[in-house]
Amino acid sequence: MICLMTLASVYQSTDCAISFELFPPKTSEGVELLCKNVERLMQFGPKYFTCTYGAGGSSQGTTLEVLQKVKQITKLPVASHLTCVGSTVKELEAYLTEAGRIGVDYIVALRGDPPKGTTQFEVTEGGLKYANELVELIRGRFGDLGIAVAGYPETHQEAVDFQTDLTNLKRKVDAGADIVITQLFYDNDDFYRFRDACEKVGIEVPIVPGILPVTNFKQAKRIASMCKAAIPQSLESAMTEADDDQDQFRVGVEHARQQTIDLVNNGVPGIHYYVLNKSEAAAELLDGLSLTSC
Structure with missing residues (x-):
């Protein structure tokens, strides 16, 4: 496997490194549309693309197919999500081996959410319990792969509380993670508090904020509730007072644009955009922006 750049080196520039997250489409038409959107997103100079897979490990094969196509189109590094859910260590190793074979450069290492219909994570017999164990496996057996973890x-x-969650994050970083990519958030102050707390406990790898533009308020509330992300009252009011779907789109994109400007001005090393396989919102909010950290 030839890696175009290490994951750590992506964030060593004074520019704010942009990356985009995709998910595996369910149809061939969806794959075709995704590829068109990837081509459109290339105008913003992303450093890499990531791709998730379905709950419980479904669509893993499609994830690798998507990443292979994206790499062919863009000639950029690509990253696969990988979770502990429903997999033995041998199965995780088999996936990592195949990912390396087809040219995956980085892994987003996650414990993973409980499968649909369940409320608690259950360890698969012969599998792993925590994300730090997955990081240790990758770092020990697949050292050429860059590793991102979630914050x-x-x-x-x-998590029991914020400090416990932070301790778990440091455990993942100490196990060998190159960067932290955050869950989506809509108030930058939440990110800055988190970044400061990471620094205080000795987390020294790049902390990359994750941004999901609000383009549909009903969908945004559902996603935010799933990941415990608060929607600021000002944004909620503006969205609910919007005249129509297009106006909601405009309000949400402008909020994400202002988030981006503020994050760049506050020296973030990069921003990871959750684009939901679309390009319109990202193109609108990034158009004309200077992404050089101050």
Whole structure:
């Protein structure tokens, strides 16, 4: 496997490194549309693309197919999400081996959410319990792969408290993670508090904020409730007072644009955009912006 750049080196520039997250489409038409949107997103100079997979490990194969296509189109590094859910260590190793074979450069290492219909994470027999164990596996057996882990500015929904969640994050970083990508948030102050707290406990890797533009308020509330992200009252009021769907789109994109400007002005090393396989919102909010950190 030839890695175009290490994951750590992506964030060593004075520019704010942009990356985009995709998910595996369910149809061939969806794949075709995704590829068109990827081509459109290339105008903003992303450093890499990531791709999730379905709950419980479904669509893993499609994830690798998508990443292979994206790499062919963009010639950029690509990252696969990988969770502990429903997999033995041998199955995780088999996936990592195949990911390396087809040219995946980085892994977003996650414990993973409980499968649909359940409320608690259950360890698969012969599997792993925590994300730090997955990081240790990758770092020990697949050292060429860059590793990103997840951070939660507003605390993981299953964590006892913020400090416990932060301790768990440091455990993942100490196990060998290159960067932290945060869960989505809509108030930058939440991110800055989180970043400061990370620094205080000795987390020294790049902390990359994750942004999801609000383009549909009903969908935004559902996603935010799933990941325990608060929607500011000002944004909620503006969205609910919008005249129509297009006006909601405009309000949400402008909020994400202002988030981006503020984050760049406050020296973030990069921003990871959750684009939901679309390009319109990202194109609107990034158009004309200077992404050089101050």
